[in-house]
Amino acid sequence: MTAIPLPLPRRVTRSVKKYAIPYLFIAVPVISLIVFLLIPMVASLWWSLNDYSGLQPPKFVGLNNYIQLFTNDKIFGKGLVNTTVFVLLGMSIGPTLGLLTALMLNQKVRFRSFYRTAYYLPVMTSLVVVSTIWLMLYNRNGLINTVLQTFGVAKVGWLSSPHVALISIVIASVWQGFGFETVVFLAALQSIPRELYEAAMIDGAGGGAQFRYITLPSLRPVIVFVYIIGIIGSYQVFDQIYVMSSGGPVYSTTTIVYYLFTKFMDLRLGYASAIAYVLFAILVVFSYIQMRISRERA
Amino acid sequence: MSVQPKTFRNSSKRIILYVVLVGSSILMMIPFYWSVVTSLKLEKFVFTSPPQWIPNPLVWVNYIHVLTKMPFARYFANSVFVALAVTLAHVFFDTLAAYAFAKLKFPGRDQIFFVMLLALMVPFQVNLIPLYKIMAAFHWTNTYLALIIPNLTSIFGIFLMRQFLMTIPNELLDAARIDGCSEFGVFRKVVLPLALPGIATLIIFTFMGTWNDFLWPRIVINSEKLFTLPVGLALLQMKNTSNEAQIMAGTVLTALPMIIVFLFMQRQFIEGMTAGALKG
Numbered sequence: 001m002t003a004i005p006l007p008l009p010r011r012v013t014r015s016v017k018k019y020a021i022p023y024l025f026i027a028v029p030v031i032s033l034i035v036f037l038l039i040p041m042v043a044s045l046w047w048s049l050n051d052y053s054g055l056q057p058p059k060f061v062g063l064n065n066y067i068q069l070f071t072n073d074k075i076f077g078k079g080l081v082n083t084t085v086f087v088l089l090g091m092s093i094g095p096t097l098g099l100l101t102a103l104m105l106n107q108k109v110r111f112r113s114f115y116r117t118a119y120y121l122p123v124m125t126s127l128v129v130v131s132t133i134w135l136m137l138y139n140r141n142g143l144i145n146t147v148l149q150t151f152g153v154a155k156v157g158w159l160s161s162p163h164v165a166l167i168s169i170v171i172a173s174v175w176q177g178f179g180f181e182t183v184v185f186l187a188a189l190q191s192i193p194r195e196l197y198e199a200a201m202i203d204g205a206g207g208g209a210q211f212r213y214i215t216l217p218s219l220r221p222v223i224v225f226v227y228i229i230g231i232i233g234s235y236q237v238f239d240q241i242y243v244m245s246s247g248g249p250v251y252s253t254t255t256i257v258y259y260l261f262t263k264f265m266d267l268r269l270g271y272a273s274a275i276a277y278v279l280f281a282i283l284v285v286f287s288y289i290q291m292r293i294s295r296e297r298a
Numbered sequence: 299m300s301v302q303p304k305t306f307r308n309s310s311k312r313i314i315l316y317v318v319l320v321g322s323s324i325l326m327m328i329p330f331y332w333s334v335v336t337s338l339k340l341e342k343f344v345f346t347s348p349p350q351w352i353p354n355p356l357v358w359v360n361y362i363h364v365l366t367k368m369p370f371a372r373y374f375a376n377s378v379f380v381a382l383a384v385t386l387a388h389v390f391f392d393t394l395a396a397y398a399f400a401k402l403k404f405p406g407r408d409q410i411f412f413v414m415l416l417a418l419m420v421p422f423q424v425n426l427i428p429l430y431k432i433m434a435a436f437h438w439t440n441t442y443l444a445l446i447i448p449n450l451t452s453i454f455g456i457f458l459m460r461q462f463l464m465t466i467p468n469e470l471l472d473a474a475r476i477d478g479c480s481e482f483g484v485f486r487k488v489v490l491p492l493a494l495p496g497i498a499t500l501i502i503f504t505f506m507g508t509w510n511d512f513l514w515p516r517i518v519i520n521s522e523k524l525f526t527l528p529v530g531l532a533l534l535q536m537k538n539t540s541n542e543a544q545i546m547a548g549t550v551l552t553a554l555p556m557i558i559v560f561l562f563m564q565r566q567f568i569e570g571m572t573a574g575a576l577k578g
Contacts, residue, residue: 022402022403022407026394029414035432036425036448040424041428119326120568121560124506124557125556133332133546136333141345143349146346147349183572187572236421236422238512242516243535257423264426276427280420287419
């Protein structure tokens with residue numbers, strides 16, 4: 001390209017030349033950010049205000065998709081409830097298990113890394129793998145029912161009963177995920193200064209008091225982190241649903257993202273985009289809470 | 299005399315601790331164990347009562363089936379190729395950008411970084427459909443490009459590496475510059491070697507994320523030849539023709555590489571996982 005003598009302020013051209021190298025260094029991430037993130041974000045917002053199949057040009061319908069979602073779509077309502085139940089159940093079990101296991105591992109125990117590996121191994125296993133394994137365990141004639149049978153418990157329709165299916169998926173998901181919390185809590189516990197406990201013991205504080213007045217307050221920021229990350233991740237649950245239940249039986253495990261996926265497959269792209277933005281709005285609330293809390297700390 | 303009951307209580311406490319630790323660890327491993335055992339059984343022994351804890355007879359037929367009658371070897375190769383390509387790109391682009399954000403001065407640096415941090419909050423599902431359309435417009439759907447090009451870098455990776463590179467003393471960089479190194483030379487000869495522990499974490503995160511990714515490859519790829527392992531496994535699961543023992547052979551093949559990587563790099567895995575939590 002030939003240089004065009006545009007009336008650009010000399011300062012700008014000079015600074016572009018001077019700073020060419022740093023700009024070059026960030027070029028790929030910035031282009032990626034614009035092309036694969038910012039433009040799609042705007043496009044998606046626009047399509048959420050349109051009737052759009054992807055085949056014909058979008059037709060503007062205002063807030064119609066959103067109104068439809070919240071007033072006229074029982075399955076979406078069920079999806080919101082199911083997802084929230086999934087998040088609440090998972091978050092009431094997962095971090096607690098993580099903290100309990102971390103407290104146990106924080107004692108002087110032999111073979112600590114063995115237990116830690118056992119808790120942590122599912123975390124880096126793909127959710128599709130985890131789901132196929134649990135699908136087999138939950139089979140009517142699968143391992144869980146067979147073992148229960150020897151104790152005289154009747155067969156449970158783990159994934160075929162609408163009242164149980166979501167809980168079954170929560171159990172599999174907690175099994176997959178709580179090791180992350182174990183590891184994070186354990187690292188946090190190990191970074192609490194020993195002197196604090198020694199001082200408390202001199203003051204005559206017992207185990208319970210030490211936990212309440214030293215351990216818990218020191219863990220507070222990590223607890224917040226674990227819950228926020230957990231909530232944001234859980235609201236996006238998809239893989240487990242896709243493999244284990246396809247949203248059924250009778251929509252009892254249909255979640256927000258799974259529903260979005262089905263609308264994408266039905267080529268209702270505008271509607272699916274509106275679902276994506278509802279999810280985004282929910283997650284922004286939790287991200288905002290986290291930002292507020294971490295700013296308070298700083 | 300008064301010592302006796304206390305040590306007794308302590309030792310019984312320790313016994314309970316060990317019982318819980320060992321018991322829960324075994325419970326955690328049972329699903330993995332069961333999937334391996336099932337993959338080594340004949341299909342007719344999969345759902346027996348009482349359960350067959352040790353395969354009898356032990357057979358490899360399920361692995362042979364998924365590797366020869368089904369394109370699992372191909373899925374495996376696809377997963378390896380995509381995960382390696384993406385990881386390599388991340389190491390280069392994320393670290394390079396992180397270096398610029400951490401150590402170089404240029405107008406707009408903090409503003410651009412702030413926009414990136416904000417963008418970190420956007421869930422992938424929001425971009426999913428337009429991203430699919432962009433891939434279609436470039437004629438990249440159903441190619442490796444769709445799996446690699448949108449994943450050349452990640453904001454999280456840049457953030458992680460920036461935190462790490464901030465700790466490198468400026469004097470080292472200045473010394474290299476005085477010796478006549480170009481900015482890229484400084485990056486290659488000074489920054490990269492010093493950033494290796496951080497890069498190890500980045501590699502783990504990226505490789506794991508790419509290897510396990512499901513939603514995006516599920517949507518953007520529909521030719522079986524280009525499936526990655528999780529997508530292939532989900533398909534195998536849904537086909538009525540396959541049986542549980544074969545599905546478990548596919549499951550083990552999908553999970554095994556990550557487990558091996560984990561067992562070899564356990565320390566980096568755990569340090570990487572916790573670094574973000576404790577600093578953030």
